[in-house]
Amino acid sequence: MADLERLQLAVEMGDRDTAVAVTEEAIAEGIPPLEILEPMTDAMGVVGERFSRQEIFVPEMLISARAMKGAMALLEPLLVGSGHRPDKVAVMGTIKGDLHDIGKNLVAMMLKGANFEIIDLGTNTPADEFLAAAREHQADLIGISALLTTTMGNMRGVIEAVRAADDLPDLRVIVGGAPVTLDFATQIGADGWAPDAASAVDVAKAVVDTARGRTTLSGLIHPDVIAAARDTAAA
Protein backbone atom coordinates (compact mmCIF):
# COMPACT_ATOMS: atom_id res chain seq x y z
CA MET A 1 0.00 0.00 0.00
CA ALA A 2 1.24 3.50 -0.84
CA ASP A 3 2.94 5.08 2.14
CA LEU A 4 1.66 8.65 2.36
CA GLU A 5 3.98 9.42 5.26
CA ARG A 6 6.81 8.56 2.90
CA LEU A 7 5.29 10.96 0.39
CA GLN A 8 5.33 13.74 2.98
CA LEU A 9 8.92 13.00 3.90
CA ALA A 10 9.94 12.89 0.23
CA VAL A 11 8.52 16.37 -0.36
CA GLU A 12 10.11 17.68 2.82
CA MET A 13 13.48 16.30 1.74
CA GLY A 14 13.11 17.37 -1.89
CA ASP A 15 13.22 13.80 -3.18
CA ARG A 16 11.27 14.16 -6.40
CA ASP A 17 11.70 10.58 -7.63
CA THR A 18 10.24 9.13 -4.43
CA ALA A 19 7.45 11.69 -4.33
CA VAL A 20 6.45 10.82 -7.87
CA ALA A 21 6.73 7.08 -7.27
CA VAL A 22 4.58 7.12 -4.13
CA THR A 23 2.01 9.33 -5.82
CA GLU A 24 1.84 6.90 -8.74
CA GLU A 25 1.32 4.03 -6.32
CA ALA A 26 -1.35 5.91 -4.41
CA ILE A 27 -3.23 6.80 -7.59
CA ALA A 28 -3.01 3.20 -8.82
CA GLU A 29 -4.46 2.02 -5.52
CA GLY A 30 -7.40 4.36 -5.90
CA ILE A 31 -6.64 6.59 -2.96
CA PRO A 32 -8.74 9.76 -3.36
CA PRO A 33 -6.68 12.64 -4.81
CA LEU A 34 -7.39 14.94 -1.87
CA GLU A 35 -5.97 12.35 0.51
CA ILE A 36 -2.80 12.19 -1.59
CA LEU A 37 -2.58 15.98 -1.69
CA GLU A 38 -2.77 16.39 2.07
CA PRO A 39 0.68 15.04 3.02
CA MET A 40 2.26 17.23 0.36
CA THR A 41 0.50 20.31 1.73
CA ASP A 42 1.65 19.36 5.22
CA ALA A 43 5.18 18.87 3.93
CA MET A 44 5.32 22.36 2.46
CA GLY A 45 4.07 23.72 5.78
CA VAL A 46 6.97 21.99 7.55
CA VAL A 47 9.40 23.32 4.95
CA GLY A 48 8.09 26.85 5.51
CA GLU A 49 8.52 26.56 9.27
CA ARG A 50 12.08 25.26 8.89
CA PHE A 51 12.85 28.13 6.53
CA SER A 52 11.49 30.65 9.01
CA ARG A 53 13.73 29.16 11.71
CA GLN A 54 16.68 29.30 9.26
CA GLU A 55 17.20 25.56 9.59
CA ILE A 56 17.00 25.39 5.83
CA PHE A 57 17.55 27.90 3.07
CA VAL A 58 16.27 28.66 -0.41
CA PRO A 59 17.91 25.68 -2.17
CA GLU A 60 16.13 23.25 0.14
CA MET A 61 12.82 25.04 -0.39
CA LEU A 62 13.32 24.95 -4.12
CA ILE A 63 13.94 21.21 -4.28
CA SER A 64 10.94 20.55 -2.01
CA ALA A 65 8.78 22.59 -4.36
CA ARG A 66 10.27 20.70 -7.29
CA ALA A 67 9.36 17.38 -5.67
CA MET A 68 5.82 18.54 -5.04
CA LYS A 69 5.53 19.89 -8.57
CA GLY A 70 6.57 16.51 -9.94
CA ALA A 71 3.92 14.71 -7.91
CA MET A 72 1.27 17.34 -8.64
CA ALA A 73 1.74 16.83 -12.37
CA LEU A 74 0.21 13.39 -11.82
CA LEU A 75 -2.37 14.48 -9.32
CA GLU A 76 -3.74 17.67 -10.85
CA PRO A 77 -5.65 16.05 -13.72
CA LEU A 78 -7.42 13.85 -11.17
CA LEU A 79 -8.21 16.79 -8.92
CA VAL A 80 -9.63 18.72 -11.85
CA GLY A 81 -11.54 15.64 -13.03
CA SER A 82 -13.10 15.19 -9.62
CA GLY A 83 -14.29 18.80 -9.66
CA HIS A 84 -11.89 19.84 -6.93
CA ARG A 85 -10.71 23.41 -7.01
CA PRO A 86 -8.41 24.96 -4.46
CA ASP A 87 -10.25 27.01 -1.90
CA LYS A 88 -8.39 30.22 -2.68
CA VAL A 89 -7.05 31.79 -5.88
CA ALA A 90 -4.07 34.12 -5.93
CA VAL A 91 -2.72 36.12 -8.85
CA MET A 92 1.04 36.54 -8.41
CA GLY A 93 3.51 38.76 -10.21
CA THR A 94 6.63 40.89 -9.91
CA ILE A 95 5.78 44.53 -10.34
CA LYS A 96 6.26 46.47 -13.60
CA GLY A 97 9.87 47.41 -14.26
CA ASP A 98 11.26 44.57 -12.17
CA LEU A 99 12.59 41.37 -13.71
CA HIS A 100 13.49 39.56 -10.47
CA ASP A 101 11.30 36.60 -9.78
CA ILE A 102 12.84 34.39 -7.13
CA GLY A 103 10.91 35.99 -4.26
CA LYS A 104 7.65 35.82 -6.16
CA ASN A 105 8.35 32.23 -7.16
CA LEU A 106 9.06 31.19 -3.58
CA VAL A 107 5.84 32.73 -2.33
CA ALA A 108 3.90 31.18 -5.21
CA MET A 109 5.24 27.73 -4.50
CA MET A 110 4.54 28.04 -0.78
CA LEU A 111 0.99 29.20 -1.48
CA LYS A 112 0.52 26.36 -3.92
CA GLY A 113 1.69 24.02 -1.22
CA ALA A 114 -0.96 25.55 1.03
CA ASN A 115 -3.65 24.69 -1.54
CA PHE A 116 -3.96 28.04 -3.28
CA GLU A 117 -4.53 28.08 -7.01
CA ILE A 118 -1.77 30.27 -8.41
CA ILE A 119 -2.06 32.40 -11.51
CA ASP A 120 1.55 33.37 -12.14
CA LEU A 121 1.93 36.48 -14.29
CA GLY A 122 5.74 36.38 -14.19
CA THR A 123 7.82 39.54 -14.00
CA ASN A 124 7.43 43.15 -15.17
CA THR A 125 3.66 43.05 -14.60
CA PRO A 126 1.60 46.25 -15.01
CA ALA A 127 -1.49 47.04 -12.94
CA ASP A 128 -3.98 46.30 -15.71
CA GLU A 129 -2.61 42.77 -16.14
CA PHE A 130 -3.04 42.07 -12.43
CA LEU A 131 -6.65 43.25 -12.58
CA ALA A 132 -7.47 41.43 -15.80
CA ALA A 133 -6.15 38.16 -14.40
CA ALA A 134 -7.98 38.69 -11.11
CA ARG A 135 -11.25 39.17 -13.01
CA GLU A 136 -10.67 36.23 -15.33
CA HIS A 137 -9.86 33.80 -12.53
CA GLN A 138 -12.14 35.28 -9.88
CA ALA A 139 -9.14 35.68 -7.63
CA ASP A 140 -9.28 36.31 -3.92
CA LEU A 141 -5.86 37.79 -3.75
CA ILE A 142 -3.17 39.64 -5.69
CA GLY A 143 0.40 39.09 -4.51
CA ILE A 144 2.98 41.62 -5.71
CA SER A 145 6.72 41.28 -5.34
CA ALA A 146 9.50 43.83 -5.89
CA LEU A 147 13.24 43.61 -5.44
CA LEU A 148 14.13 47.06 -6.69
CA THR A 149 13.54 50.24 -4.77
CA THR A 150 12.98 51.97 -8.08
CA THR A 151 10.01 49.77 -8.91
CA MET A 152 8.34 49.16 -5.59
CA GLY A 153 6.50 52.47 -5.91
CA ASN A 154 4.54 50.92 -8.78
CA MET A 155 2.81 48.66 -6.25
CA ARG A 156 0.73 51.60 -5.15
CA GLY A 157 -0.78 51.85 -8.64
CA VAL A 158 -2.04 48.27 -8.47
CA ILE A 159 -3.63 48.83 -5.08
CA GLU A 160 -5.28 52.06 -6.22
CA ALA A 161 -6.64 50.30 -9.32
CA VAL A 162 -8.08 47.50 -7.20
CA ARG A 163 -9.73 49.98 -4.83
CA ALA A 164 -11.21 51.86 -7.81
CA ALA A 165 -12.66 48.70 -9.39
CA ASP A 166 -16.34 48.52 -8.39
CA ASP A 167 -16.59 44.92 -9.55
CA LEU A 168 -13.77 43.68 -7.27
CA PRO A 169 -14.91 44.59 -3.75
CA ASP A 170 -13.51 41.44 -2.13
CA LEU A 171 -10.17 41.36 -3.90
CA ARG A 172 -7.25 41.89 -1.55
CA VAL A 173 -3.57 42.77 -2.18
CA ILE A 174 -0.48 41.57 -0.33
CA VAL A 175 3.01 42.89 -1.00
CA GLY A 176 6.55 41.80 -0.25
CA GLY A 177 10.14 41.77 -1.43
CA ALA A 178 13.54 42.66 -0.06
CA PRO A 179 13.08 46.47 0.05
CA VAL A 180 9.36 46.40 0.89
CA THR A 181 9.00 47.24 4.55
CA LEU A 182 5.95 47.13 6.76
CA ASP A 183 5.95 50.93 6.82
CA PHE A 184 5.96 51.06 3.06
CA ALA A 185 3.16 48.49 2.81
CA THR A 186 1.14 50.62 5.21
CA GLN A 187 1.83 53.79 3.21
CA ILE A 188 0.55 52.31 -0.03
CA GLY A 189 -2.54 50.80 1.55
CA ALA A 190 -1.79 47.10 1.14
CA ASP A 191 -4.01 44.53 2.86
CA GLY A 192 -1.12 42.28 3.86
CA TRP A 193 2.65 42.21 4.11
CA ALA A 194 5.12 39.47 4.92
CA PRO A 195 8.88 39.54 5.40
CA ASP A 196 9.51 36.13 3.84
CA ALA A 197 7.94 33.39 1.76
CA ALA A 198 7.03 31.18 4.69
CA SER A 199 5.16 33.82 6.65
CA ALA A 200 3.48 34.98 3.44
CA VAL A 201 1.35 31.84 3.58
CA ASP A 202 -0.17 32.71 6.95
CA VAL A 203 -0.66 36.30 5.85
CA ALA A 204 -2.33 35.31 2.59
CA LYS A 205 -4.69 32.92 4.38
CA ALA A 206 -5.55 35.50 7.01
CA VAL A 207 -6.15 38.23 4.44
CA VAL A 208 -8.54 36.05 2.43
CA ASP A 209 -10.28 34.76 5.55
CA THR A 210 -10.73 38.34 6.72
CA ALA A 211 -12.24 39.33 3.39
CA ARG A 212 -14.65 36.41 3.79
CA GLY A 213 -15.59 37.52 7.28
CA ARG A 214 -13.98 34.51 8.94
CA THR A 215 -11.69 36.50 11.23
CA THR A 216 -11.96 39.62 13.29
CA LEU A 217 -8.70 41.02 11.99
CA SER A 218 -8.67 44.45 10.44
CA GLY A 219 -6.21 46.85 8.90
CA LEU A 220 -2.95 45.73 7.38
CA ILE A 221 -2.33 42.08 8.22
CA HIS A 222 1.23 40.92 8.88
CA PRO A 223 2.85 38.17 10.98
CA ASP A 224 2.82 40.14 14.25
CA VAL A 225 -0.90 40.86 13.90
CA ILE A 226 -1.60 37.18 13.31
CA ALA A 227 0.55 36.14 16.28
CA ALA A 228 -1.20 38.65 18.54
CA ALA A 229 -4.60 37.35 17.44
CA ARG A 230 -3.49 33.79 18.20
CA ASP A 231 -2.25 34.82 21.63
CA THR A 232 -5.54 36.57 22.33
CA ALA A 233 -7.51 33.53 21.21
CA ALA A 234 -5.36 31.26 23.36
CA ALA A 235 -5.90 33.45 26.39
Add this chain to the structure above:
Amino acid sequence: MTAQSSQLTTPGPRPHAEVTTPLRGEWMTPRRRFLSALYRGRVDKVPACTLSSCVTVELMDMVEAPFPEAHLDAELMARLAATVHEVLGMDTVMPVWHSQLESDALGGDTDWAEKDNWPSPSKFVISEPEQVKVPADFREQPTMKTVTEAMRLLRRRYPDVAIVGKVYGPWSVAYQMVGIESFLMDTILDPDKVRRYLDAFLPACIDSAQAQFEAGADAVMWADHTTGDLCSAETYRDFLLEMHQRITQEIGGPGIFHCCGKTIDRVHLFANAGWDCFHFESQVDAREARVAAGERMSLFGNLNNPTLLYQGTPEQVYQACWELMDAGVDGLAPEGSVPLITPKETLQAIAKAAADWSAERRGEGQFAVKPPDAVAVAAD
Protein backbone atom coordinates in the same frame (compact mmCIF):
# COMPACT_ATOMS: atom_id res chain seq x y z
CA MET B 1 82.37 52.45 -7.83
CA THR B 2 83.20 55.92 -9.15
CA ALA B 3 84.21 58.81 -6.96
CA GLN B 4 81.03 60.62 -7.96
CA SER B 5 78.64 57.83 -6.90
CA SER B 6 80.60 57.35 -3.70
CA GLN B 7 79.90 60.97 -2.83
CA LEU B 8 76.21 60.49 -3.54
CA THR B 9 75.86 57.55 -1.18
CA THR B 10 77.53 59.23 1.76
CA PRO B 11 75.44 62.30 2.49
CA GLY B 12 76.35 62.49 6.18
CA PRO B 13 74.06 63.37 9.06
CA ARG B 14 71.31 65.93 8.56
CA PRO B 15 69.50 67.98 11.17
CA HIS B 16 65.82 67.29 11.71
CA ALA B 17 63.73 69.61 9.60
CA GLU B 18 61.89 72.17 11.63
CA VAL B 19 58.12 71.66 11.59
CA THR B 20 56.62 74.97 10.75
CA THR B 21 53.13 73.95 9.55
CA PRO B 22 51.76 70.98 11.51
CA LEU B 23 49.15 68.87 9.74
CA ARG B 24 45.68 69.81 10.81
CA GLY B 25 42.16 69.39 9.49
CA GLU B 26 41.57 67.37 6.35
CA TRP B 27 45.03 66.93 4.97
CA MET B 28 44.84 63.55 3.25
CA THR B 29 43.75 63.20 -0.35
CA PRO B 30 40.54 61.21 -0.84
CA ARG B 31 42.53 58.42 -2.48
CA ARG B 32 45.07 58.18 0.29
CA ARG B 33 42.33 58.39 2.94
CA PHE B 34 40.29 55.62 1.33
CA LEU B 35 43.26 53.29 0.93
CA SER B 36 44.41 53.84 4.48
CA ALA B 37 40.93 53.16 5.84
CA LEU B 38 40.69 50.08 3.66
CA TYR B 39 43.56 48.62 5.68
CA ARG B 40 42.27 50.00 8.99
CA GLY B 41 45.05 52.55 8.98
CA ARG B 42 45.18 56.12 10.24
CA VAL B 43 42.91 58.64 8.57
CA ASP B 44 42.31 62.34 8.98
CA LYS B 45 38.65 61.66 8.25
CA VAL B 46 36.49 58.60 7.86
CA PRO B 47 36.05 58.21 4.10
CA ALA B 48 32.61 58.57 2.56
CA CYS B 49 32.45 56.07 -0.24
CA THR B 50 30.51 54.49 -3.01
CA LEU B 51 31.28 50.80 -3.32
CA SER B 52 28.20 50.12 -5.42
CA SER B 53 26.03 52.12 -7.81
CA CYS B 54 25.49 55.55 -6.28
CA VAL B 55 24.40 57.52 -9.31
CA THR B 56 20.88 58.82 -9.66
CA VAL B 57 18.61 60.21 -12.35
CA GLU B 58 19.21 63.65 -10.89
CA LEU B 59 22.99 63.26 -11.36
CA MET B 60 22.49 61.89 -14.88
CA ASP B 61 20.58 65.05 -15.77
CA MET B 62 23.21 67.31 -14.24
CA VAL B 63 25.96 66.03 -16.54
CA GLU B 64 23.81 64.81 -19.44
CA ALA B 65 25.01 61.26 -19.07
CA PRO B 66 21.89 59.15 -18.77
CA PHE B 67 21.28 55.42 -18.50
CA PRO B 68 21.38 53.29 -20.56
CA GLU B 69 23.82 55.16 -22.80
CA ALA B 70 26.28 55.71 -19.94
CA HIS B 71 26.74 51.94 -19.56
CA LEU B 72 28.42 51.62 -22.94
CA ASP B 73 30.06 55.01 -23.53
CA ALA B 74 33.31 55.60 -21.66
CA GLU B 75 33.10 59.39 -21.73
CA LEU B 76 29.52 59.42 -20.39
CA MET B 77 30.46 56.77 -17.85
CA ALA B 78 33.43 58.75 -16.56
CA ARG B 79 31.42 61.96 -16.43
CA LEU B 80 28.58 60.37 -14.51
CA ALA B 81 30.89 58.48 -12.15
CA ALA B 82 32.66 61.73 -11.28
CA THR B 83 29.46 63.30 -9.98
CA VAL B 84 29.65 61.07 -6.94
CA HIS B 85 32.83 62.91 -5.95
CA GLU B 86 32.03 66.32 -7.40
CA VAL B 87 28.41 66.62 -6.29
CA LEU B 88 28.02 64.17 -3.42
CA GLY B 89 31.46 64.76 -1.94
CA MET B 90 32.48 61.11 -1.81
CA ASP B 91 36.13 60.04 -1.60
CA THR B 92 35.60 57.32 -4.20
CA VAL B 93 34.14 56.98 -7.66
CA MET B 94 32.89 53.74 -9.18
CA PRO B 95 32.10 53.63 -12.88
CA VAL B 96 30.15 50.35 -12.94
CA TRP B 97 26.48 50.49 -12.10
CA HIS B 98 25.20 47.16 -13.25
CA SER B 99 25.69 43.45 -12.76
CA GLN B 100 26.33 42.55 -16.39
CA LEU B 101 30.00 43.45 -16.76
CA GLU B 102 31.41 39.93 -16.96
CA SER B 103 28.27 38.04 -17.98
CA ASP B 104 27.64 40.24 -21.01
CA ALA B 105 31.28 39.93 -22.04
CA LEU B 106 30.88 36.15 -21.74
CA GLY B 107 28.01 36.15 -24.20
CA GLY B 108 25.10 36.79 -21.88
CA ASP B 109 21.96 38.49 -23.09
CA THR B 110 21.41 41.87 -21.43
CA ASP B 111 18.33 44.04 -21.20
CA TRP B 112 19.93 47.49 -20.85
CA ALA B 113 16.67 48.94 -19.50
CA GLU B 114 15.81 52.65 -19.41
CA LYS B 115 17.06 55.69 -17.59
CA ASP B 116 15.28 54.84 -14.37
CA ASN B 117 16.28 51.20 -14.05
CA TRP B 118 19.35 49.00 -13.98
CA PRO B 119 20.22 46.47 -16.66
CA SER B 120 19.52 42.80 -16.04
CA PRO B 121 19.81 39.52 -17.90
CA SER B 122 17.04 39.13 -20.45
CA LYS B 123 17.45 35.36 -20.47
CA PHE B 124 19.67 32.69 -18.99
CA VAL B 125 21.97 31.38 -21.67
CA ILE B 126 24.00 28.70 -19.88
CA SER B 127 22.71 25.35 -18.65
CA GLU B 128 25.93 23.34 -18.54
CA PRO B 129 29.39 24.40 -17.31
CA GLU B 130 30.94 23.16 -20.53
CA GLN B 131 29.04 25.88 -22.42
CA VAL B 132 31.08 28.60 -20.73
CA LYS B 133 33.69 29.99 -23.11
CA VAL B 134 35.86 32.94 -22.18
CA PRO B 135 36.51 34.83 -25.41
CA ALA B 136 40.15 35.51 -26.27
CA ASP B 137 39.26 39.18 -26.57
CA PHE B 138 37.33 39.26 -23.28
CA ARG B 139 38.77 42.64 -22.32
CA GLU B 140 37.72 44.09 -25.67
CA GLN B 141 34.07 43.17 -25.22
CA PRO B 142 31.88 46.32 -25.00
CA THR B 143 31.09 46.17 -21.28
CA MET B 144 34.69 45.49 -20.28
CA LYS B 145 36.21 47.99 -22.68
CA THR B 146 33.86 50.78 -21.64
CA VAL B 147 34.63 50.34 -17.97
CA THR B 148 38.40 50.17 -18.37
CA GLU B 149 38.44 53.19 -20.70
CA ALA B 150 36.28 55.12 -18.25
CA MET B 151 38.71 54.24 -15.45
CA ARG B 152 41.63 55.54 -17.49
CA LEU B 153 39.77 58.80 -18.07
CA LEU B 154 38.94 59.09 -14.39
CA ARG B 155 42.53 58.32 -13.37
CA ARG B 156 43.80 61.15 -15.55
CA ARG B 157 41.15 63.60 -14.44
CA TYR B 158 41.09 62.72 -10.74
CA PRO B 159 44.53 61.50 -9.68
CA ASP B 160 43.71 62.13 -6.02
CA VAL B 161 40.32 60.44 -5.92
CA ALA B 162 40.02 56.72 -5.25
CA ILE B 163 38.62 54.62 -8.06
CA VAL B 164 36.81 51.46 -7.08
CA GLY B 165 36.21 48.74 -9.63
CA LYS B 166 33.54 46.10 -9.53
CA VAL B 167 33.64 42.40 -10.28
CA TYR B 168 30.88 39.85 -10.15
CA GLY B 169 32.52 36.65 -8.94
CA PRO B 170 31.75 33.22 -10.38
CA TRP B 171 28.86 32.59 -8.00
CA SER B 172 27.09 35.79 -8.97
CA VAL B 173 27.93 35.42 -12.66
CA ALA B 174 26.19 32.05 -12.45
CA TYR B 175 23.08 33.81 -11.11
CA GLN B 176 23.21 36.06 -14.19
CA MET B 177 23.86 33.36 -16.78
CA VAL B 178 22.45 30.12 -15.34
CA GLY B 179 19.63 31.56 -13.23
CA ILE B 180 19.42 31.78 -9.46
CA GLU B 181 16.91 28.98 -8.91
CA SER B 182 18.57 26.45 -11.15
CA PHE B 183 22.01 27.23 -9.78
CA LEU B 184 20.95 27.11 -6.14
CA MET B 185 19.11 23.82 -6.58
CA ASP B 186 22.27 22.33 -8.03
CA THR B 187 24.14 23.15 -4.81
CA ILE B 188 22.15 20.22 -3.38
CA LEU B 189 21.29 18.12 -6.41
CA ASP B 190 24.62 18.30 -8.23
CA PRO B 191 27.38 19.99 -6.19
CA ASP B 192 30.03 18.85 -8.65
CA LYS B 193 28.25 20.72 -11.42
CA VAL B 194 28.24 23.87 -9.27
CA ARG B 195 32.00 23.54 -8.77
CA ARG B 196 32.49 23.15 -12.51
CA TYR B 197 30.45 26.29 -13.11
CA LEU B 198 32.59 28.19 -10.62
CA ASP B 199 35.81 26.93 -12.20
CA ALA B 200 34.52 27.84 -15.65
CA PHE B 201 33.55 31.42 -14.76
CA LEU B 202 36.53 32.16 -12.49
CA PRO B 203 39.18 33.06 -15.12
CA ALA B 204 36.94 35.76 -16.58
CA CYS B 205 36.26 37.21 -13.14
CA ILE B 206 39.96 37.35 -12.24
CA ASP B 207 40.78 38.86 -15.63
CA SER B 208 38.10 41.48 -15.09
CA ALA B 209 39.65 42.47 -11.76
CA GLN B 210 43.16 42.58 -13.18
CA ALA B 211 42.01 44.65 -16.17
CA GLN B 212 40.40 47.17 -13.84
CA PHE B 213 43.53 47.42 -11.70
CA GLU B 214 45.61 47.97 -14.83
CA ALA B 215 43.18 50.69 -15.92
CA GLY B 216 43.64 52.59 -12.68
CA ALA B 217 41.35 51.08 -10.06
CA ASP B 218 42.66 51.41 -6.52
CA ALA B 219 40.55 48.52 -5.28
CA VAL B 220 37.83 46.26 -6.63
CA MET B 221 34.56 45.35 -5.03
CA TRP B 222 34.06 41.63 -5.56
CA ALA B 223 30.50 40.39 -5.22
CA ASP B 224 29.51 36.76 -4.74
CA HIS B 225 25.98 36.81 -3.37
CA THR B 226 26.08 33.98 -0.89
CA THR B 227 23.67 35.84 1.33
CA GLY B 228 21.88 34.37 4.30
CA ASP B 229 18.63 35.25 2.53
CA LEU B 230 19.45 32.57 -0.01
CA CYS B 231 21.91 30.04 1.34
CA SER B 232 23.71 28.90 4.45
CA ALA B 233 27.13 29.89 5.78
CA GLU B 234 28.19 26.30 5.14
CA THR B 235 27.40 26.80 1.46
CA TYR B 236 29.88 29.68 1.34
CA ARG B 237 32.45 27.65 3.28
CA ASP B 238 32.10 24.54 1.14
CA PHE B 239 31.90 26.11 -2.31
CA LEU B 240 33.71 29.44 -2.16
CA LEU B 241 36.04 29.92 0.80
CA GLU B 242 39.02 28.14 -0.70
CA MET B 243 38.41 29.72 -4.09
CA HIS B 244 38.25 33.18 -2.50
CA GLN B 245 41.54 32.53 -0.71
CA ARG B 246 43.09 32.02 -4.14
CA ILE B 247 41.30 35.03 -5.61
CA THR B 248 42.47 37.42 -2.93
CA GLN B 249 46.04 36.43 -3.71
CA GLU B 250 45.70 36.54 -7.49
CA ILE B 251 43.69 39.63 -8.37
CA GLY B 252 46.64 41.93 -7.85
CA GLY B 253 45.21 44.62 -5.60
CA PRO B 254 42.96 45.36 -2.64
CA GLY B 255 39.74 43.35 -2.61
CA ILE B 256 36.50 44.52 -1.05
CA PHE B 257 34.01 41.71 -0.65
CA HIS B 258 30.33 42.50 -1.05
CA CYS B 259 27.47 40.29 -0.07
CA CYS B 260 23.91 41.48 0.43
CA GLY B 261 21.50 40.60 3.18
CA LYS B 262 21.98 38.69 6.39
CA THR B 263 25.63 37.67 6.66
CA ILE B 264 26.65 37.96 10.30
CA ASP B 265 27.08 34.17 10.58
CA ARG B 266 29.67 34.18 7.80
CA VAL B 267 31.58 37.45 8.27
CA HIS B 268 34.42 35.54 9.96
CA LEU B 269 34.64 33.30 6.89
CA PHE B 270 34.94 36.34 4.62
CA ALA B 271 37.82 37.52 6.81
CA ASN B 272 39.42 34.07 6.61
CA ALA B 273 39.22 34.30 2.82
CA GLY B 274 41.70 37.17 2.91
CA TRP B 275 39.43 39.98 1.82
CA ASP B 276 40.80 43.34 2.86
CA CYS B 277 37.38 44.80 3.46
CA PHE B 278 33.76 43.73 3.75
CA HIS B 279 31.05 45.95 2.32
CA PHE B 280 27.97 44.99 4.28
CA GLU B 281 24.26 45.60 4.37
CA SER B 282 22.01 47.22 6.94
CA GLN B 283 20.57 43.85 7.96
CA VAL B 284 23.91 43.25 9.69
CA ASP B 285 24.56 45.10 12.94
CA ALA B 286 27.76 47.12 12.59
CA ARG B 287 29.01 46.35 16.10
CA GLU B 288 28.43 42.62 15.69
CA ALA B 289 30.20 42.75 12.33
CA ARG B 290 33.11 44.59 13.93
CA VAL B 291 33.53 41.82 16.49
CA ALA B 292 33.20 39.08 13.85
CA ALA B 293 35.73 40.72 11.54
CA GLY B 294 38.14 41.65 14.30
CA GLU B 295 41.19 43.50 13.07
CA ARG B 296 41.56 41.21 10.09
CA MET B 297 39.26 43.06 7.71
CA SER B 298 37.92 46.59 7.43
CA LEU B 299 34.20 47.26 7.30
CA PHE B 300 32.50 49.69 4.97
CA GLY B 301 28.78 50.26 4.93
CA ASN B 302 25.97 49.93 5.75
CA LEU B 303 23.52 52.79 5.18
CA ASN B 304 20.07 51.47 4.44
CA ASN B 305 18.88 52.26 0.93
CA PRO B 306 15.08 52.03 0.81
CA THR B 307 14.05 53.53 4.12
CA LEU B 308 17.00 55.78 4.95
CA LEU B 309 18.65 57.12 1.81
CA TYR B 310 15.60 56.96 -0.44
CA GLN B 311 12.78 57.83 1.94
CA GLY B 312 14.62 59.39 4.87
CA THR B 313 15.71 62.96 5.50
CA PRO B 314 19.28 64.32 5.34
CA GLU B 315 19.13 64.71 9.12
CA GLN B 316 18.25 61.06 9.59
CA VAL B 317 21.08 60.01 7.29
CA TYR B 318 23.50 62.28 9.13
CA GLN B 319 22.49 60.76 12.46
CA ALA B 320 22.76 57.21 11.13
CA CYS B 321 26.28 57.97 9.86
CA TRP B 322 27.38 59.14 13.31
CA GLU B 323 26.03 55.97 14.85
CA LEU B 324 27.90 53.85 12.33
CA MET B 325 31.18 55.64 12.94
CA ASP B 326 30.65 55.30 16.68
CA ALA B 327 30.12 51.58 16.07
CA GLY B 328 33.52 51.33 14.41
CA VAL B 329 32.97 51.15 10.66
CA ASP B 330 36.07 52.12 8.75
CA GLY B 331 34.23 53.80 5.90
CA LEU B 332 30.72 55.05 5.29
CA ALA B 333 28.89 53.74 2.27
CA PRO B 334 25.38 52.97 1.08
CA GLU B 335 24.68 49.29 1.63
CA GLY B 336 24.22 48.53 -2.06
CA SER B 337 23.01 50.13 -5.25
CA VAL B 338 21.28 53.37 -4.35
CA PRO B 339 17.75 53.76 -5.74
CA LEU B 340 17.99 55.82 -8.90
CA ILE B 341 15.50 58.40 -7.68
CA THR B 342 17.21 59.03 -4.35
CA PRO B 343 17.49 62.78 -3.69
CA LYS B 344 21.06 64.06 -3.72
CA GLU B 345 20.59 65.83 -0.38
CA THR B 346 20.40 62.57 1.58
CA LEU B 347 23.51 61.29 -0.16
CA GLN B 348 25.39 64.53 0.49
CA ALA B 349 24.66 64.11 4.18
CA ILE B 350 27.05 61.12 4.24
CA ALA B 351 30.16 63.19 3.44
CA LYS B 352 29.06 65.93 5.80
CA ALA B 353 28.63 63.47 8.65
CA ALA B 354 32.07 61.98 7.94
CA ALA B 355 33.66 65.44 8.05
CA ASP B 356 31.89 66.57 11.22
CA TRP B 357 32.39 63.33 13.17
CA SER B 358 36.04 63.17 12.18
CA ALA B 359 36.66 66.82 13.09
CA GLU B 360 35.28 66.15 16.55
CA ARG B 361 37.29 62.96 16.97
CA ARG B 362 40.44 64.55 15.55
CA GLY B 363 40.54 67.50 17.90
CA GLU B 364 43.90 69.20 17.48
CA GLY B 365 45.53 66.02 16.24
CA GLN B 366 46.26 64.72 12.79
CA PHE B 367 44.10 61.63 12.88
CA ALA B 368 40.49 60.85 13.72
CA VAL B 369 40.55 58.56 16.75
CA LYS B 370 38.00 55.79 16.99
CA PRO B 371 36.00 55.42 20.19
CA PRO B 372 37.57 52.83 22.51
CA ASP B 373 34.55 50.55 22.34
CA ALA B 374 34.72 50.53 18.54
CA VAL B 375 38.18 48.98 18.53
CA ALA B 376 37.51 45.35 17.90
CA VAL B 377 38.75 42.41 19.84
CA ALA B 378 40.08 40.07 17.21
CA ALA B 379 37.70 37.20 16.67
CA ASP B 380 38.92 33.83 15.60
